[in-house]
């Protein structure tokens with residue numbers, strides 16, 4: 081291959097040619113970094129699901145049972161602790177769960193590092209006294225995330241914790257189950273997160289692909305004049321393709337490497353984002369080396385393919401580019417594709433296979449991308465027909481002339497609008513719970529409420545916690561004294577056991593500690609504890625929304641900047657000559673702004689509506705104010721970002737038109 | 746003093762290169778002057794200085810007696826837009842605009858309404874042999890047709906002086922000659938002066954006068970018989 085000639089072509093554009101090359105490199109780097117993130121997210125949630133599986137016992141069924149396992153939740157200082165009770169069956173010596181050097185003996189407890197740390201820091205009566213016989217610390221293999229609070233308690237197989245029935249509500253815990261291994265299976269909770277992560281990935285990857293394609297064509301667009309000239313002087317199509325593709329691939333490979341490095345540098349920061357109760361192990365966010373290598377190889381390859389597609393015109397007809405003929409009209413078939421996908425949304429969404437949902441969203445996304453240029457062309461026609469001033473006229477004609485390029489500028493924000501419309505409806509408001517921490521409740525075995533209540537009184541008196549213990553049917557209710565009444569929002573709702581109270585956190589944790597094991601296999605909980613998971617899921621959806629929107633915006637703004645810059649570079653000769661003839665730069669700038677803002681307003685708005693439409697089947701609650709605020713902020717930020725990114729190319733316009741004698745190169 | 750445009754003692758350097766070394770040149774109303782000379786001799790630089798595109802390092806340029814070389818970029822830009830017309834070698838038409846709107850653009854920039862600007866622009870098409878090409882885009886015109894559209898665009902604002910830098914340099918000889926004759930005739934017909942850089946002695950023949958530039962100085966200010 082003509083590597084030497086390619087290299088000279090690459091450098092041959094001089095300073096401005098290199099600028100285009102740098103822009104491409106930057107764009108590919110951004111896409112690669114974000115692509116790695118979008119992919120890593122799925123692997124990260126899968127890794128969490130796998131590590132958490134051991135606590136979700138699977139019944140042995142026909143296989144020989146070796147152990148019995150149960151789990152529930154306890155709380156400290158408003159944080160949740162997973163409590164796992166585990167016993168080897170008589171005569172069996174099962175493999176220990178991952179992260180343990182040996183199988184826990186009856187009476188032993190193993191704590192996660194974060195819990196051990198917390199137990200050492202808090203007064204013993206508030207936490208450490210719950211775990212009298214600490215035998216060891218759980219390894220990372222046993223933890224969903226580094227901050228997780230877990231206690232694994234070794235029991236005898238006939239211990240009451242492993243024989244008494246528990247609540248069957250998965251939020252409260254799981255029943256004792258005889259298991260054949262401790263491998264377990266991912267919890268429903270973890271699988272839910274994986275579905276959400278997959279949807280988030282699709283929402284991030286599609287705009288990335290569009291952007292990456294645009295970046296690849298940037299190299300080609302910068303060169304198509306020159307290449308058409310090469311073709312005119314007799315280079316064979318094969319040579320032209322080989323040279324251009326080699327150039328695009330070289331640049332993209334460098335960009336992909338830079339992007340991988342950028343992602344590596346960002347991982348420590350990203351690992352601090354708290355989802356599902358905690359931050360991430362850095363290793364979770366590292367894509368598998370194969371994935372990493374795949375991205376660094378696949379991105380340049382896709383770039384090369386995209387370059388070939390962009391070059392097809394040059395190769396098919398050398399005059400095609402040189403003469404700049406009217407491009408063929410956009411086919412209305414594309415509009416049909418969108419309508420078909422939209423029609424499928426309500427039908428498909430009725431099934432709840434996660435993969436299917438992701439596919440539908442991806443298709444809706446791609447079809448927005450298909451109709452995008454077509455609609456932009458239409459907008460251009462309307463703008464041009466109604467224009468009275470030169471800037472509008474230029475903008476309109478420009479949109480008609482090259483709707484694809486205009487679409488590339490706004491597609492990021494428009495697709496983000498789709499995300500915002502989708503999530504704006506989807507994200508429910510913050511759960512307003514009772515927040516009551518003044519009453520602990522635990523249900524006693526049938527008919528034993530009075531005995532349990534008496535023991536609770538004794539234990540609390542012994543621990544020096546002032547409380548009134550009463551019973552309601554089989555439920556023992558411990559009302560902490562020294563608690564303050566909750567006023568404000570939640571206070572209007574009355575709890576079944578009197579006014580809502582907020583207890584002193586230390587007093588509450590002393591009470592919890594004193595009552596540990598009061599009813600084997602059950603945890604006394606406050607109303608706030610019972611509201612914990614609902615609040616956590618809503619919080620996680622909010623965090624996920626912000627992450628996806630941030631990524632979409634990065635893509636949108638980067639692509640707006642790149643397209644604006646490349647459009648200046650592409651028409652630098654005409655712009656320069658217009659300026660020589662006395663055309664004010666402001667007119668050209670206003671035209672460039674209008675050329676972005678008009679389609680942005682129409683397409684962004686349209687995409688938000690389509691996104692909202694696709695989101696309706698997934699709505700859990702009524703749309704809420706915070707969702708709408710997110711949406712408005714999103715639109716405002718998108719406009720501001722694109723205008724800002726476009727404004728960045730102004731100095732470029734000034735500099736390319738400053739040369740008084742532009743020579744066609 | 747009945748020169749419409751006069752440059753006096755113009756000098757211009759680019760680093761070590763002396764592009765103009767003290768040039769005097771004046772044009773009378775309605776006069777067509779050809780500038781000839783080898784490549785790199787300073788023809789374009791002279792044209793750019795006279796047209797207020799570039800500021801000379803020394804010397805002065807007057808349009809109808811008023812100095813223009815010391816004006817700020819904004820005023821010179823307005824002057825170029827209103828009093829001068831330009832024809833370049835190629836690439837000056839906006840590819841996305843149909844021919845009539847390309848020609849109407851300078852009028853619209855001057856505040857003429859779009860309908861009126863397009864109407865006035867179209868009046869130029871038939872006389873320049875472009876009848877029926879109004880809606881075509883530059884990519885759909887031949888090289889000669891595109892240059893004629895550029896001529897119309899240069900003249901549509903009724904400028905005092907038209908500057909043309911190798912306007913036929915990208916055309917074959919026959920088309921080049923036709924185009925050049927149209928340029929000279931149309932300019933004269935409109936009472937504008939013309940300063941045209943060309944390599945073609947035959948083309949220079951249609952002008953009133955030819956000047957020769959060599960290494961930044963004017964050689965012969967030969968008036969045409």
Ligand SMILES: Nc1ncnc2c1ncn2[C@@H]1O[C@H](COP(=O)(O)OP(=O)(O)O)[C@@H](O)[C@H]1O
Pocket residue numbers: 740741759762763764782783784785786787788789790791
């Ligand atoms: N922008 C510039 N920067 C540096 N040198 C220039 C520039 N423009 C012209 N020159 C130099 O000035 C001299 C005259 O150039 P020019 O006026 O373009 O010549 P001509 O038009 O006669 O071919 C040449 O040596 C050219 O290289």
Ligand SMILES: [Mg+2]
Pocket residue numbers: 788789790
């Ligand atoms: Mg020249």
